[in-house]
Amino acid sequence: MSFKNISCQDRVINLFQKAIIHDHLAHAYIFVGQEGIGKTLFSKELAKAIFCQHPGADACDTCSHCQRIANDHFPDLLFILPEENSRAIKIEQLRYLQEFLNVKPLESKYKIAIIQSADKMNEESSNCLLKTLEEPPSYAIIVLIITSLESVRETVRSRCQIIRFSPLSVTAVKDILVNRFQLDTKQAERLACISNGSIERAALLSGTRALENKNWLVDRILTLEMNDNLSFSKELLNEWHIQDLEVLEEKRSQVKELIISFLLYYRDLLVCKTGENDLPLHYRDWKEALLSKSTSLSDDVLFRIINVIKTSLEHLDRNANITLLLENMITKILYLQFARGITQSIF
Template identity: 25%
Template sequence: MIEFSEIIGHEDIIQHFKRSIEMGKVSQGYIINGEEGSGKKTLTRAIIKTLECEEGGTEPCCKCKSCKQMDTDNQPDVTWVTHDKPNVISVEEIRDQVNKDITIKPYSSRYKIYVIDDAQLLNANAQNALLKTIEEPPEYAIIFLLTSNIDKILPTIISRCIVLNIKPVRERDVLDYLMNELKLPKEKADFCMDFAQGNLGKAIRLATSEEYKEIIEDVTGILRRIPDMTVDDIIFAIKNMNHHKLKISDYIDLMMMWYRDILMLKITGNAGRLMFKEYYTDIRKQSAHISYEGIENVLKAMDKAKIRLEANVNFDVAMELMLLTIKENK
């Protein structure tokens, strides 16, 4: 069961929809923008469940036929657009699943709702095809675009939608969830909370990884040894990274945390605020030998690696360039 009371954070977006429902001013196009793992899909499911609820209130009743259908992903008037290729949503998929279908009136509900997840994957032709529908949708239709990169959405589409940006969840709420729901010990919960930076899904992903301890040891092992690593050592480390089940962007984010610790110690000298506290000696040694410019170069290289990987650049090449930059700025 998905309802607003079960969602952690995002109070501003929930209140926006409650007011819209009360005033009868629900828009026909929404863009929900936020990084991966920030809760876009869970939030959208709760919104749709409320919009389609037969009671018509600002909370889903969870008892009517529509609510029960939503709980089992069988609501006939709700379509989650699918795509065959992992990195693109094609014009044919938009035409077949949205444009051709949207002219048919709802089967049993007030609204006919379409959700395009990972909308940043829409190619130019797909966006132009969607634009025609968003410009003049039937009065019963609502389209949700969920994206982790709104910059890839056409300005003409953005101008015709209400944009709702996902904000970070409060740290105390993330920590409460990790400790109370996942039953994590305080030290591990603190680490996952700091790592997530307000992204609950990201915190859960690290916290529930079966390889949690191994990943942390692998990341810290590389960064402690990288000043003395040979090219062969780096190539071996890259092959090992690729075996981890955790998303590689999360792996790189863990590396960023190490360099943020270096920066924090360099600026404040306060070891109490470090995330990798058990490696204080290594972090102190590295902070004494790296310049502020060097830290900036490393963090930029990590960001660039994530961008390259998103663009499907060869994994080994992207990671080797990143690690060599780290080594050069030792």
Template identity: 25%
Template structure:
């Protein structure tokens, strides 16, 4: 397989090929997306491309734009037996990547390429790096050796150490299945877009955004309370033992909290995906693989204003918000901080 054949990941491939063409490939990428196998295929193809012996095409900067998928180097990488391409996978019962594994990779990456052009490190499920291992890897990310390429793959980048994410070029990779927008989701995104489309000076826009967000969440909470209360046995049995009643009340409160958190998480994911679309549109690709193609026009308009770094920063902020809301942080404060930091 070659990059050209990865039609489902076309937008990610186009971004990578443009960088190859300019001779400006990044040192470290984070490929994120819902399907780890797809991310792995993309990483393997890029590893083959930079090390291909007979590339079908080369860019102005001299780097190959794709791999031949037939030369000795391509075949070795395909068989996982290339001396310069190293893989880290979660091991052990706990399915984590340990500090010892990272140390081995660090050593290998710092050696000069033996048979290829590039030393490549591919970290599968980078969200499984434990903090110790992540910190050990940080130094290599901060000072990568020349002619090296690191690719971190994750289906859940929100769980990664922020210091790692911020040192990578984040490349969202779409899967085959795109979610459809529900009317409620569409309405929320429309409101979000409208606020972003008419920015005003100072913090006015930020607090308008915060207001929208808090109001939406209050509605979600009220809806969850209503739905679950209507289904609770409390509603059908007036005359029960006080202890049983108390138990039912506790159960209802816990169920409401859990369901609310789930819907809140979906809402932030919705914004994350849209912001990722916005980031893709900023790359001026003819047909970026958008999560929400129906919003392409306003998304492009917002992308033009925000620029690539602004959009990327927003993706990162939303990922961070998603992650910290799973801890017991104060919701309002976390969202307020996000609104104050977002690029608008």
């Protein structure tokens, strides 16, 4: 692998290739973008390009440095990620990062520390990182990988150069599913359409009941009525088999998938309202039903519903009670969809 194998991130690649050639690398970066679009993969390729023994703007992939980075055995590169079954990056891990950076590079002129899921740092860990960011050693490069900027403290953000990653195109996701995961073209295309530009989501969905779950959800959501409120939350928990999951993290991840599916549905309705012929819909099999539904809801209502869903996603990440969260989200959506609509049409 090298930058050549990274999909849909040409702007970011160009930026770093220039920085490497002109030796203008910053001490700290934040890589931000949704999950599963290649931020971690890119960070590893970036480390290779920086450490490669053959000077240039991309890794050679054959020298000893490139090979050892590929095998996670390079002494000047450190990856930190939440330990298994842990929701947080612990203070001990940040202290280890400090010690790592305090020792001069062994084989290169840089030392790179990459923190995956840096949004999972608690207050104590953030403080520890902040101290390092305030006075980084001259040879240090720190990369924080996150999904949303709000999840990192302003004091940390302000000391980092922010690099935004784009979602992958449907074609890129489809090609990766076919070439790397050996899925057949038809299935790859359907999964790519509902992946929201994330290869991780698409791969995850391919091994689950995801397609059936989503088909059920869209069929059901199209026929929702105002008084479905509490019964619909219970239906969701049953139909998506969320009740059956015993590990809390698995439950949370399934609920996240469910909420994102809601988000994609209402985004599709907004897309329908643009009136373009070639609509880039996630649920393209329901195109006619979505077009018809979209005429009954105003842009304002759809934006409000989308905000409700995004807020629910944020709360989910903050340990909210799953059942209450779903009930609350659905009540608000139904109110906006029906009560507001009625009020607006009367007045």
